[in-house]
Amino acid sequence: MRRSQRTAVPSRSPSFPARLGISWLTNALVLAIVAGVLGGVRVVDAGDLLEAAAVFGVLNTMLKPALRLVTVPLAIVSFGVAWFFVSLLMLVLTKAIVSGFSIHGFWTLVEATLIVWLVNVVLDLAPGPWQLTGKRRRRWRREGE
Numbered sequence: 001m002r003r004s005q006r007t008a009v010p011s012r013s014p015s016f017p018a019r020l021g022i023s024w025l026t027n028a029l030v031l032a033i034v035a036g037v038l039g040g041v042r043v044v045d046a047g048d049l050l051e052a053a054a055v056f057g058v059l060n061t062m063l064k065p066a067l068r069l070v071t072v073p074l075a076i077v078s079f080g081v082a083w084f085f086v087s088l089l090m091l092v093l094t095k096a097i098v099s100g101f102s103i104h105g106f107w108t109l110v111e112a113t114l115i116v117w118l119v120n121v122v123l124d125l126a127p128g129p130w131q132l133t134g135k136r137r138r139r140w141r142r143e144g145e
Helices: 016-037 046-070 072-077 081-097 106-125 134-144
Strands: 041-043 101-103
Touching: 016 041, 016 046, 016 106, 041 046, 046 072, 046 081, 046 101, 072 081, 081 101, 081 106, 101 106
Parallel strands: none
Antiparallel strands: 041 101
16 A cells, blocks of 8 residues: 555554543443343443443453463463453453442353454444554554554
8 A cells, every 4th residue: 555545643642541531431332332232231320330341441451461371271272262251251350340230140241241342343443532542553553654
């Protein structure tokens, strides 16, 4: 692709607080979609949704990479299925920490994990402010070079 055909890349990326806010709101959107689609997922109010989004984001940022590293051998043997259960565990921990966020039943938890994955795939492909955080930000910056 010629340089003239590329999309313009802003010279400065948003500040860390702005990226953190975008990530938090994106997690809130994902969890709101899960709660809206699945009857077995309940969020008491908007405050609990925002709290769950914050907890879910912290768990995905801090704990999930460590668990994925530890489970690499199991993931290889299971063709990646083990990492699905690592993602499922992030929702289990979120519901255990946030009292106003609940998921009833194992299969609802499996469906919720699949919806979180699907929404994240869509967000990876769709342009928007969520592209400015984490893995999506790195991809966005590479494409703009």
